[in-house]
Structure formats: structure tokens, C-alpha cells
Amino acid sequence: MATVLKIEDLHKSFKTGFLLRKKKILKGISLTVEEGQIFGYLGPNGAGKTTTLKCILGLLFPEKGKIELFGLPHLSLRAKERIGFLPENPYFYEHLTASEFLNFYGELSLKKKKDIAARVKELLHLVGLEPWANMPLRKFSRGMLQRIGFAQSLFNEPSLVLLDEPLGGLDPLGRKEMRDIIARLKQEGKTVFLSSHILQDIEMICDRVAIIINGQIHSQGTLHDLVSEKILFTEIILSGLKSNELKSLGERFSYLGEKTLLKVFEEDKIDTIIDLVQKKNGKIHSLIPRTQTLEDLFVGMVKKG
Amino acid sequence: MRITAIALNTFKETIRDRILYLLLFFAASTIIFSRFLALITVGDRVKIIKDVGLASLSLFGALMAIVIGTQLVYKEIDKKTIFTLLSKPIHRYQFLLGKFLGLALTLLIMLLLMSLIFLVLVFLHTSKIDWNLLIAIYLIFLELLLITSVAILFSCFSTPILSSIFSLSFYLVGHLSWGLETLIQKIKAGPQRVLAQILYLLVPDLENFNVKTEIVHGLPLSSQFFLFTTLYGVFYTLFVLTIAFLIFRKRDFI
Numbered sequence: 001m002a003t004v005l006k007i008e009d010l011h012k013s014f015k016t017g018f019l020l021r022k023k024k025i026l027k028g029i030s031l032t033v034e035e036g037q038i039f040g041y042l043g044p045n046g047a048g049k050t051t052t053l054k055c056i057l058g059l060l061f062p063e064k065g066k067i068e069l070f071g072l073p074h075l076s077l078r079a080k081e082r083i084g085f086l087p088e089n090p091y092f093y094e095h096l097t098a099s100e101f102l103n104f105y106g107e108l109s110l111k112k113k114k115d116i117a118a119r120v121k122e123l124l125h126l127v128g129l130e131p132w133a134n135m136p137l138r139k140f141s142r143g144m145l146q147r148i149g150f151a152q153s154l155f156n157e158p159s160l161v162l163l164d165e166p167l168g169g170l171d172p173l174g175r176k177e178m179r180d181i182i183a184r185l186k187q188e189g190k191t192v193f194l195s196s197h198i199l200q201d202i203e204m205i206c207d208r209v210a211i212i213i214n215g216q217i218h219s220q221g222t223l224h225d226l227v228s229e230k231i232l233f234t235e236i237i238l239s240g241l242k243s244n245e246l247k248s249l250g251e252r253f254s255y256l257g258e259k260t261l262l263k264v265f266e267e268d269k270i271d272t273i274i275d276l277v278q279k280k281n282g283k284i285h286s287l288i289p290r291t292q293t294l295e296d297l298f299v300g301m302v303k304k305g
Numbered sequence: 306m307r308i309t310a311i312a313l314n315t316f317k318e319t320i321r322d323r324i325l326y327l328l329l330f331f332a333a334s335t336i337i338f339s340r341f342l343a344l345i346t347v348g349d350r351v352k353i354i355k356d357v358g359l360a361s362l363s364l365f366g367a368l369m370a371i372v373i374g375t376q377l378v379y380k381e382i383d384k385k386t387i388f389t390l391l392s393k394p395i396h397r398y399q400f401l402l403g404k405f406l407g408l409a410l411t412l413l414i415m416l417l418l419m420s421l422i423f424l425v426l427v428f429l430h431t432s433k434i435d436w437n438l439l440i441a442i443y444l445i446f447l448e449l450l451l452i453t454s455v456a457i458l459f460s461c462f463s464t465p466i467l468s469s470i471f472s473l474s475f476y477l478v479g480h481l482s483w484g485l486e487t488l489i490q491k492i493k494a495g496p497q498r499v500l501a502q503i504l505y506l507l508v509p510d511l512e513n514f515n516v517k518t519e520i521v522h523g524l525p526l527s528s529q530f531f532l533f534t535t536l537y538g539v540f541y542t543l544f545v546l547t548i549a550f551l552i553f554r555k556r557d558f559i
């Protein structure tokens with residue numbers, strides 16, 4: 001598989017405050033994105049996700065580090081011809097209508113006039129904005145702007161789509177639609193790089209994840225690699241047993257009145273508990289094995305970082 | 306094609322700016338007012354109309370160029386539209402050039418509108434067409450292009466208000482710098498004179514674009530002067546745009 005995006009040891013700082021003191025934002029980011037992946041760039045607010053994306057796009061100049069797109073230097077036009085970008089809070093020219101706007105951006109992507117008109121229609125259809133094709137963007141809602149932003153990022157049928165918080169500000173239905181479109185991009189063989197501070201989104205659609213905290217990558221790999229499938233413990237909710245009978249079987253927590261929540265760490269004790277409950281005419285309300293989630297990993301890292 | 310696309314979008318955006326029409330209204334009022342001014346003065350009334358008319362074309366044109374020009378780049382950064390724009394396969398200089406050409410088109414149309422009012426007024430008064438006025442208007446357009454490039458240059462690194470102040474100073478200094486030329490002739494030959502000459506080269510001489518005196522007094526304009534002024538305007542504008550581009554090229558958009 002070909003490498004689509006490669007970042008090596010990226011450093012960026014901003015001068016802030018009255019004294020223009022340097023504040024380090026990116027402290028040596030390295031990552032690689034392979035063709036055909038949906039790559040999730042996960043990190044809490046302020047971690048440096050947007051800053052990384054802006055460096056990739058040439059909107060910011062890093063102090064140090066190397067960025068390659070398709071094996072080309074990231075600032076070359078040949079590389080840019082093959083990417084699409086949706087910024088974090090898309091703002092667009094308010095005086096243009098949806099289709100005028102896409103037309104304008106189409107011309108920047110260097111297509112033939114005839115092809116542009118057809119592609120505009122296609123994209124408006126794809127993001128479900130056909131009925132509003134002639135409405136000025138200033139009347140668009142947040143969700144609609146997100147969609148038109150998405151449409152412009154796809155204009156040139158890019159091989160790599162960079163999406164900064166693509167599900168931010170959308171309602172549940174909008175999020176689902178957006179996820180579906182992203183999944184379809186993958187089916188078409190495109191590579192997607194998306195940033196998010198929301199774990200669920202990443203967990204649901206990404207093949208590979210890099211976790212960035214405070215300007216540093218803390219973990220990178222396939223979801224499978226990052227999150228062990230090993231069962232960490234089993235949660236059993238039961239009733240009808242006295243608390244001293246449960247001693248030494250697991251960690252006990254009281255739970256809604258009669259019920260007890262038991263965290264069992266050794267697998268062989270589960271059978272003992274089930275036998276015991278049957279003998280004492282108790283009742284098991286639920287039994288859930290817990291594996292490590294991306295959330296556990298993420299929360300652990302954020303606390304450490 | 307990419308430059309054209311940006312230029313046309315800039316044109317569409319700037320031509321809707323209400324401030325242009327406010328300035329257009331003031332310009333028209335001043336031009337028409339010159340007719341009443343002419344009525345209460347003794348001497349050649351047409352001279353006053355031409356004098357005031359050409360002055361207001363230059364002044365209001367420059368104000369338009371400054372007010373809109375200092376916002377052009379700033380607005381794209383402020384509204385974050387530049388993020389997606391520069392993520393397209395375009396060079397930064399193409400963006401800047403597109404912005405410049407778009408506003409130049411807007412200014413051309415505004416200047417033509419103001420000129421129309423002015424020329425009609427002159428025609429009503431004299432019942433004949435003074436072709437030299439067209440040359441004067443052409444030179445004012447060259448001046449406006451230069452002012453636009455200066456406004457864009459300042460707006461590449463500062464806010465619209467500061468850039469407006471800088472650009473307006475450029476306009477005013479540029480129209481007073483002819484004083485320097487007379488000064489140079491009075492200085493004795495030597496290093497002082499060279500220094501003054503260098504200073505004169507750096508400070509723009511916008512009076513080059515001002516042919517009011519010649520027009521009003523019906524003096525001939527040599528084709529040599531015409532050529533020199535055109536080259537002066539074009540090269541000065543390109544020079545300023547190049548500096549603007551050098552600043553813009555390495556700018557971070559945060």
C-alpha cells in the first residue's frame with residue numbers, strides 16, 4: 001500500500017501575548033497515513049489537531065519537520081491537486097449562492113467549464129443540498145454550511161480528504177449522514193484523515209488512530225492494536241445475596257436498592273458466583289464482560305498528559 | 306483561469322459594497338457642486354468645473370481603493386475563507402494578484418461612473434468634447450491602481466484601520482512630494498543632492514498623474530510624458546505588489 005501522508009518530527013510554536021513569548025504547540029509530530037484508510041486524529045480541545053492540518057495544507061509554516069503528500073513535498077501544486085479540505089468551522093463567501101460558490105471553487109480546481117456545472121449538481125445531490133442550490137450562503141444553517149464545505153472539499157475527486165472535526169455542530173441525523181458519506185469515500189478507494197475530540201466518532205468509522213495530547217502523539221496504530229480485546233473484568237448485577245457471602249469474589253458496589261454491582265477480575269470466579277446465586281435463590285440481572293475501550297485509553301492518557 | 310476566477314469573485318464581492326456607493330454619491334455631489342461654485346466666481350467657470358471635477362475623481366477614487374483595498378485580504382483571513390481557498394491548487398501570488406485585479410475592475414467601473422457625471426456636466430457647459438480630459442482620467446486610473454497595490458501591501462500585515470491610515474498618508478505624501486523635486490534643484494551638487502534624489506525616488510510622486518493644470522489651461526501633453534507616466538505607474542504598482550507578495554508568501558494563517 002502506498003503512503004499518502006507522511007509527517008516527520010513536526011514542530012510549530014506561536015508567539016503569544018504582549019511579550020510575544022513562544023508557545024510550543026506541536027512538539028515533534030510524526031505519523032503516516034496509508035492509502036485507503038480512514039485515519040482518525042484524536043485529541044482533546046487545544047491538543048494541536050487544527051494546527052497540524054494547517055501545516056499540512058501550507059497555511060502555517062512549521063519551524064521544523066517534513067511533510068509529504070503522495071511522496072511529493074506538501075506545498076507542490078501537484079500534491080494539492082489531489083487533496084480536499086474541510087476546515088473546522090466552515091465559513092464561506094456570504095454573497096454567493098450554494099451553486100455559485102461550488103462553481104467558483106470548481107474553477108480553482110482547474111476543470112473544464114462544462115465539467116464544473118455537472119460536478120456542482122452531483123455534489124449538491126451528494127450532500128443533500130439540491131433544494132437550496134440558489135440560496136445565498138449567508139442564510140445557511142451551521143449544518144448546511146458543514147455540508148457545502150464538505151462538497152467543496154470533494155470537488156476535484158481528491159485521493160486524500162482532510163476533515164477537521166467533520167461531525168462537529170451536527171445533529172444526530174446529520175452526524176449519521178456524514179458518517180455514511182465518509183464510509184462511502186472509503187469504498188471509492190479514497191483516503192480520509194479526520195480529526196475529532198469525540199471518541200465515539202473515531203471509534204465508529206476509523207481504521208487507524210493517532211492520539212495527540214498537548215502537541216505530542218501518544219499512541220498510534222490500528223484500533224485493534226490500541227485497544228486490547230482482553231477482558232479486563234466482568235460486571236455482574238445481582239440480588240438476593242448477603243454482602244458477606246460475596247466477600248472475596250470481587251469488588252462490591254451497592255446498586256439501586258436490593259441490587260449489588262460486582263466487579264469480578266478472575267474469570268473462574270464467575271462460575272462460582274452463578275452457582276452461589278442459584279443455590280441461594282438469588283437473581284442475576286446482568287452480566288457484562290468489559291474489554292478496554294478507546295475511551296479508557298484516551299482518558300488515561302489525557303490524565304497522564 | 307485561477308487568477309480570473311479569484312478576480313471575478315472579488316469583483317462580485319466588492320461591487321456590492323455599500324461604502325462604494327456612499328463615496329460615489331459624495332463624488333457626484335462634489336462634481337455637481339462645482340457648477341454652483343463656478344456660478345459665484347469670476348473668471349473662467351469651466352476651469353473650476355474641470356479643476357474640482359478631476360480633483361474629486363482622484364480623491365474619491367483613492368478613498369474607494371483604500372477603504373476596499375485594505376479590507377480585501379484582511380476579510381479573507383478574518384472570515385477564514387482563505388483556509389479553503391489556499392488549500393486549492395493555487396499559488397499565494399495568484400491569490401493576491403486575483404484580489405488586485407478584481408478590485409481594479411471594480412474601481413474602473415466606479416471611475417467610469419464618476420467620469421460620466423463629470424464629462425456630462427462639462428459637456429453641458431461647453432457643448433464640446435475635451436479629449437484631453439480622457440487622458441487625465443486614464444492617468445487617474447493608473448494612480449488608483451498604484452493606491453490599490455499600496456492598500457493591499459499594508460493589509461498583508463496590519464488591520465484595515467491602520468492600513469487605511471498608512472495608505473492615506475501615502476496618497477497625501479505622494480501629492481506633496483513634488484516639493485522635493487524643486488528642493489533638489491536648489492541643492493548644490495554633491496552627496497546631499499544624491500541623497501535627496503534617492504529620497505525622491507523612494508517617495509512616490511503622485512503628481513505625475515495629475516495633469517489638472519495642463520488640462521485647465523489647455524496646455525499640450527507630450528506623448529513622451531504620456532509614455533513616461535504610464536511606465537512609472539505600471540512599474541511602481543508591480544514593485545509594490547512584489548513586496549506585498551514577498552510578505553504574504555511566508556505568512557502564517559492562524
Ligand SMILES: Nc1ncnc2c1ncn2[C@@H]1O[C@H](COP(=O)(O)OP(=O)(O)O)[C@@H](O)[C@H]1O
Pocket residue numbers: 014015016023025043044045046047048049050051052559
Ligand atoms: N492564533 C493562536 N495564537 C496562539 N495560540 C494559539 C493560536 N491558535 C491556537 N492556539 C493554541 O494552539 C493550541 C492548539 O490549537 P488547535 O490546533 O486549534 O487545537 P485543536 O484543533 O486540537 O483543538 C491551543 O492550545 C491553542 O490555544
Ligand SMILES: [Mg+2]
Pocket residue numbers: 046049050051088164165
Ligand atoms: Mg481544532
